[in-house]
Amino acid sequence: MPVTKSYIAKSVETMRPSGIRKFFDLAAGMEGVISLGVGEPDFVTSWSAREAAILSLERGHTSYTANAGLLELREEIARYVSGRFYVPYNPKEEIIVTVGASQAIDLALRAILDPGDEVIVVEPCFVSYTPLVELAGGKAVTVETTGEQQFKLQPEALEQAITPKTKALLLCSPNNPTGAQLGREDLQAIAAIVKQHDLLVIADEIYAELAYDVPHTSIASLDGMRERTILINGFSKGFAMTGWRLGFICAPGELAEAMLKIHQYAMMCASTPAQYAALEALKTGMSDVEEMKKDYRRRRNYIVQSFNEIGLECHLPGGAFYVFPSIRNTGLTSEEFAESLLREEKVAVVPGSVFGKGGEGFIRCSYASSMEQLQEAVKRIGRFAGK
Template sequence: MTNHYLSEAVERIQPSGIRKFFDLASSMDNIISLGVGEPDYATPWNIREASIASLERGMTSYTANAGILELREEISRYLNREFHTPYDPENEVIVTAGASEAIDLAMRSTVNPGDEVLVVEPSFVSYAPLVSLIGGVPVSVPTSIENGFKVTADQIAERVTDRTRGILLCFPNNPTGTVMTKEELEQVATVIEKHDLIVYSDEIYAEMTYDGRHVSVPALKGMRERTVLISGFSKAFAMTGWRLGYVCAPAPIAAGMLKIHQYAMMCASTMAQYGALEALRNGKDEMLEMVESYRQRRNFFVSSLKDIGLDCHTPGGAFYAFPSIKSTGLSSESFAEKLLFAERIAVVPGNVFGEGGEGHIRCSYATSLSQLEEAVDRIDSFLKEIK
């Protein structure tokens, strides 16, 4: 239904495909949800306690637009220590209302109407719509299960035009869990540098890398000066509801983003910022325990999917499996809908993640092993029913 008061840009974009299935599942009984990308852990107590303590001390005023300097300094130290990406906390780090706001700021501050932004797909559902909302043109760079959903330099070069402004990357990837090696990213970086593109690097799952260490894009030679680094606290520190992220970029780009942030958001939640400060200082042990638990769940779930006949590449990071359901002859949307009603299993159809996602479903294994075991049994029953 249209309304003449709505903008044309808003009219054109579709509601989130993830939310559609989540809302449907929430109205049903006996559901096992593998749909929403959220840790099944509560925020560690020391983080909650730090936030509560800030309230008790009356720390309830606005912070600086860019965030509490002490937190920005801690973010800078953390990124340099963990991923070899140093940033000036005063001029190159902005604390945001979640990584989602950080992506929006990056797009709005650097993309002009008509500019093209390459989006490596399958990708998180918000990327292309955010480009479209500011008058940009999202251009799909599809990947496939045949090469583990990794993007190549040639794939990028084929889609560059004289209107291409930048490229949006997310590794470890949502929804595939794919991780790129340093050598693979360096090959991609060569094409990016050749065409003078901006890189929007969403590294929200950086800490959830299971095989080796995460390679941060701005740590690569020649990439820091052209990269906007996006991250946050939702995944690694189980702080999804706190809505706290950050964005780092060279000072001129950061200054542009701060202009928008100060008008649109003023500042991120004060009490959440104090919680994040504690997370960076004293949250690593619990974070590592959580990641190890996800590794065990990944190993069980992916091998179990293969055992029941679904082809599934092994994700190197994040907490998603992205099995192929092409052998069933059903579309992603049809498979997800039939599975939901027949076996009360909520998954996300792969087509909502863009070109290359069709023929797959996204399953979050950020739930208990017992729930995953039951989910596999139900999916197995469903597969046998539709043969």
């Protein structure tokens, strides 16, 4: 019997495919394309981490781990989060190793939302946030940020979005796609509103290691926020381990227990060799992280200066590995700009509109590419914009 639309859940049928993946697929079918589209480090995982995974296989570590992950890894995560971001967690009861940070966000939303609960989503934002809220039965309430304010969430905008149905704020800093980083003062103003309205924060801090000018501040480290924050991080971006699919959740015990219930039924546990690789990365890989960060900072400075010289206004992002230049003065929509640039100059970028209404008029460019590729891409974009 053929599968028909009548069998497909309405929430899935109406869901839009990823706008990022669309442009990645278009670029993959063309020769000579320079891709600034996909948010993935161009570095490889450190040799010590790769070797640890190989050794785990040679030793026959091919069984399930505990649902929450290897205890040794959770203990190392606790030391890392406490030492790096000044937030203490009990590794036995408050940390879960997940299949990437994306699964961690999904777990957090499914664990806290009842039908009709609202989650405030700050746009422009990663493309999965709103769909994941809706799949969990919630309603995403978007708050736009602007280039004039360097895409930072403004307290008054947050206050206006809160209703009696609001349960949580989903916050990403440093941000994908804008690179905006919220400093301590920014977060304190947000935290005051969160506490006043008795909300939770789902803090996506996957880019925490890629903060270039000011050290990263975790909102969970602020007074009164640890108990109302689900802290999400992982190894994909800072440790160049995207394909290993390994993230983690740090949360108060009752929240962690609720998320673990879902995790044990839906996923059982994260990959065992990947967990051994992550354990080694935390123990010995921080020097590699620092070297990558130095190179990213150099690329960031180059591409921001280049876009501004071309005439595409671009703010200096505080973190991640994206720039978000304005293309409004070209008279094209962000999708028209991205499609024409790909067709005429073979440079793949992501239209800002896929990240929410506030992203229209901008494009996302990843500088997680070699300097040679960035230089050639900027040359082509400049030629295109000059037309």
